[in-house]
Amino acid sequence: MMRTPRTARRGATVGVAIGSIALLTLTACGTTSGDSASTGDALTELGEAEGQVSILAWPGYVEDGSNDPTVDWVTPFEDETGCEVTSKTYGTSDEAVNLMKTGEYDVVAASGDATLRLIAGGDVAAVNTDLIPNYEGVFDFLKEKEWNSVDGQSYGVPHGYGANLLMYNTETFAEAPTSWDVVFDKASENAGKVTAYDSPIYIADAAVYLMAHQPELGIENPYALDEEQFQAAVDLLKVQRESVGEYWSDYLKEIQAFETGDSVVGTTWQVIQNVLAGSGASTDVVLPEEGATGWSDTWMVASDAANVNCAYMWLDYIASPEANATATSYFGEAPSSQEACEYREDCEAYHAGDEEYASQIWYWTTPIAECVDGRTDVECVDYAQWTAAWQEIKG
Amino acid sequence: MRLSRLSRTTLAVVAGLILVIVYVPLGVVLVNSFSTSTSLSWPPPGFTFEWWQRAFQSAGAMEAVGTSVFVAIIATAIALVLGTLISFALQRFDFFGRHTVNLLVILPIALPGIITGIALNNFFRTIMGVPLSIWTVIIAHATFCIVTVFNNVIARLRRTGTKLEEASADLGAGVWTTFRLVTFPQLRSALLAGGLLAFALSFDEIIVTTFTAGSGVTTLPIFILNNMFRPNQAPIVSVIAVVLVLVSIIPIWLAQRLSGDEQQRR
Amino acid sequence: MTMNATAPASARGEASGPPDPDPAGSATGGAPKRGIPRPKSTPARRGSVFLSAHPRVRLGFLLAAPLFWLGLVYVVALAALLVTAFWSVNSFTGEITTEWTLDNVITVLTGSLYQTVTFRTIGVALLVTIIDVALALPIAFYMAKVASPRARRILVIAVLMPLWASYLVKAYAWRSVLSQDGILEWVLAPFGLHTPGYGLPATVITLSYLWLPYVILPIFAGLERVPDSLLEASADLGGKTWPTIRHVVFPMALPAIIAGTIFSFSLSLGDYITVNIVGGASQMLGNLVYTNVGAANNLPLASAIALIPIAIIFGYLALVRRTGALDNL
Structure with a gap:
């Protein structure tokens, strides 16, 4: 029933794509493809389950018991809806964007640094949240944010969120640091033992620090940096590079480094601290006074999803309190709703639902030329340049 | 060769030392598989059988081993056929472009995996327009496995010459018969060695696999990589590695036996 | 294709060359004198x-x-x-724009980042290759020329076995060994030495370890092909051990050694996973390619960077081609 409009739209997308290739000089390229992808032609009615659904997600988001028989929230979904789940995991947001281009996935769990790119690329469709009963329970401060919606049109359902915290070795730091300066201006005190997250998006961490320490730069949002602000952040990171022992992206590496003392200070995730605390390592985490970057992940539906009904069913299921609690708890992040906390005992540790805490987090957002902080007088540095700069920083 | 006692001993000691260095990290893996630490930290804080138990219960791990074996067997089979054909062509014939063909066989292994990986990824997805699947992995693996078969077979062909085959032909045997009864038996151990290396190469390949595996295709190396990003799974991976090393003795030993017998017979 | 292999036919006493057969099955005249039946014409x-x-x-x-x-x-x-490599990518939507441009190639050729990383990568790959050959030669020589057949069989197994313990597992094992808290530190500390920690030296060590079997095997095979009689002849002519090795064994094994170096060199040249695990903050060419294709979704730039290792490998292959190494891989 919804097949006809969907096919028609795909035709339109192709047309736009061809058009934009032909008109290379078209500066409003983003707007053009945005037109076809962003206007509200979300699903209006749920149909029959297709019997299968293909999901792309961070490792630990879609567990069917095959890695650990006790960790399984996919089987109940399959039993309930009859949608067989196949899943693929990715290691970085950038990989996710890439994989979505293959068109092989119906659903994707994307962090904020991927969502806007997916929307702009026409890879994901607007989501009709009315068809997702569990959407209502989701924390309000996670809804309709710049990383999961465009012009008030939602593009997905929030999943879990967390902050990129500052981890330190309690033996090296007798007193808990309160500022990010231990990894920036004072990084040389622990030269060779400082660690940082290995992704271009880490430049935003430097920007958060500069917001507090160099107000004259006038940074309003760490994801909306003009040329000068961006250069300041890059310079800060180049200095930091001299003290960095290693950059991390997989968390086994980070856990190992802090356990052995190869790293003593740097960014981390709460779940890493939980594992370390469990093994008795002398580490702790703080949310420094400058605030921090963080992530709020969104379940999205592919624009040409072959199994759109099962996709919606998954979105609803994974937002349900119990499934959401199980999944976010396994991954180690705060759940998306208060109800989910009834199924978790560690909500406190993740400051779930704590709006005050959540407000100090600058959630990952894709930096685009059109400044996300609303400035129109300058052009912001886009993610491609962030990536190039990140490679320069690492050297 | 007449080596002095001293040089023999020195050589033996050096060889022994190198082997020790080779096995120390494997020892670490073995110890880690019994460690209570989930992050492979050293020294192990405690002893446990938990990971061994969980590894054998892990359907994902078993499936991944199955997938890897499947991929490796088919890729090896393709490589055996193509590698043998090409070694006959290059060894028995002199033709224009012979060196180019030789280079072409070597290239997939000589060029870094990441290049082969992105080239094939681009080829499958944008040029052929086929979705990535287990078959794209097999095609990719077979491509860089050809060279191991090729090298073993061509070396053998060079050594055996064509006398026996000519004799067979002179006695009236057809091309197929000669191949089946004369050429193939001479090649058997070379095929075995080449095939075994191809299998090992495919089984442990991660870089090209990352770029050519479709959704849901989890070979063992990919499973291991994914588990590095999951809580509390690292020691299971150690268990798998230990088991693989132990199990690998069987095919290697068999191959050795077969080729050894052959050498003795000659 | 069932054929009677035992049926001899038309043995014309020609020693070599393809037997000039009768035009397919037409021969009726000249039935073999000794009454051996001609094969059926299938x-x-x-x-x-x-x-x-x-x-x-x-x-x-x-x-x-x-x-x-x-x-x-x-x-x-x-x-x-x-x-x-001669196309570009729309940075926001990530779509490839198929318009010819030299931008990527120019960026790669002139960017100081790419030069630094290229030299670093070549350095690492060369070091790994040298270390591997230095380690592989004695053990391969021992296996091929000294050890008894039984010991040889065991040694081959011992060399092959580590190949099966997954690349990633071995790399992480080295991460553990090289850590400040690891075995190496524990072993070296009494001598006042320290582990190199994570960085380029660790990368070189780990890569050498990972590729060693791939270097040992071809060298072993190459040495095995050096006939023992040749070595004895050298000895009979008064050649001492080392001169024999240098003037007889080494030249004969050289193609095999070079074949081994192709493995270690090219595998190191494209690696990005090991350097990620033990390389500290360093990056190599593989990382740049990977980041650009996996992270930045900039296949054109990644392809342009990939031209560097492709050029290096082609250069290396051209250089070693004359030695006959390509036949020994």
């Missing part, structure tokens, strides 16, 4: 006869499938990649 035999008379067709049969495979799967893929 389609398979006719094919066989045709093939042995037409070597070019035989060659065609042999080459068709492999060339089709390599040509289609590999050459086309590689060519497409090279072409992509």
